[in-house]
Amino acid sequence: MIPFRVVFQPGVPLYEQVAFAAKKAIVSGQLRPGDPFPSVRALSAEFKINPNTAHKVTGALLDEGLLEVRPGLGAVVADRPVSTAAERTRLLNREIEQLVVEAKRLRLSLDDVSAALDRHWSKLDSPQEAKR
Amino acid sequence: MIPFRVVFQPGVPLYEQVAFAAKKAIVSGQLRPGDPFPSVRALSAEFKINPNTAHKVTGALLDEGLLEVRPGLGAVVADRPVSTAAERTRLLNREIEQLVVEAKRLRLSLDDVSAALDRHWSKLDSPQEAKR
DNA sequence: ACATGTGTACTATGTCACACCATACACATG
DNA sequence: CATGTGTATGGTGTGACATAGTACACATGT
CATH class of the missing domain: 1.10.10.10 (Winged helix-like DNA-binding domain superfamily/Winged helix DNA-binding domain)
Structure with a gap:
């Protein structure tokens, strides 16, 4: 399956x-x-x-x-996905900047975004269902 | 200009x-x-x-x-960009999930991502140049 | 040896987004 | 009346996307 x-x-x-x-x-x-x-x-x-x-x-x-x-x-x-420094900075700049701009447009607080980040991070740590 | x-x-x-x-x-x-x-x-x-x-x-x-x-x-x-609850949850779910998945693929730590988030957030708070 | 399942490679069709070119109209201001 | 604004309409070209169909080299099952 x-x-x-x-x-x-x-x-x-x-x-x-x-x-x-x-x-x-x-x-x-x-x-x-x-x-x-x-x-x-x-x-x-x-x-x-x-x-x-x-x-x-x-x-x-x-x-x-x-x-x-x-x-x-x-x-x-694959055993171990490689990652270059260029990939990391690309992600940390372009993608996070987009997120921040969108969040500020929607008048969200940094705490809101940070909390959502923590939630999704732990959600993908173990295959358990997250509460809604 | x-x-x-x-x-x-x-x-x-x-x-x-x-x-x-x-x-x-x-x-x-x-x-x-x-x-x-x-x-x-x-x-x-x-x-x-x-x-x-x-x-x-x-x-x-x-x-x-x-x-x-x-x-x-x-x-x-416009005076005050409106934001609906649907827009917020859409952002906080789809976009942050994508970010987390990419970050985990690149084997980044939550602290790294969180630090980058803080940096970009304050960078857009006032029109001052951020240090590199 | 043979059939099966795998990744991979072609050609072709149709739809749609993207960006361009060009023209035209309604509106407000000087 | 001329100018600058947003808006609308046609058309053209390129490329991505998804589809269909066919074909080949490889490894494994029997």
Whole structure:
């Protein structure tokens, strides 16, 4: 069985949404290094998407270093996703700046954002359901 | 003179980048409620973009409630951007979740992200240059 | 040896966002 | 009346996205 679910939203590329769901599963430990990743055809059947679109999902995760491919066998979760200093600063600048601007536009307080950050962080620490 | 600058990045829509730069200027107080917003043709000339693209910029800011239009006169910065509860939860869930997933992928600590959040927050509080 | 399942590679079609060009109109101000 | 504003309308080109279909090299099962 495929260890993650997706509820498709309009306006966002399908392959991106599936890749993000998979990334969440990996990051949160539901898929661990060495675990087999669902095949292109399995993803295609499960999410009712074209095999080419499913292939784009694994391709995206491959580019990010989250998966490794065993030719003829399939893809497995990579041992240790590498990260460069450039990637870190890119994330910490562009993405957080966007978040701050949006939060200030909505007149949120820093405490509100910080609390939400803590909540989501611990939510992805262990595979337990968060309270609403 | 136009009170904000843009360094265009490939892969991101032009109108979105200009709108984000303007939003930053408004949120950080460099453009205050009642101030006149650059005209479509001024934006077009300044950033070397098509008038239609420039018009899409003001249209996007208009939809977000950051601008108001005086017919025949131009657009001015709106008095008080409204924010619905739906907008807040959308931001605090989808956008922060994305940030957390990316941060965990890059093996960053919560402290790192939290520190970057504080830094960007105060950076947009007053129009002073942040130290690098 | 053979069938099966895997990743991967092509070609092709259709839709849509994006950015451009150009023109035109209604409005308010000088 | 001319000028500058926002707004609307056509058209063109490029690229991403998702689809369909076909094909190949590889490894593993029997």
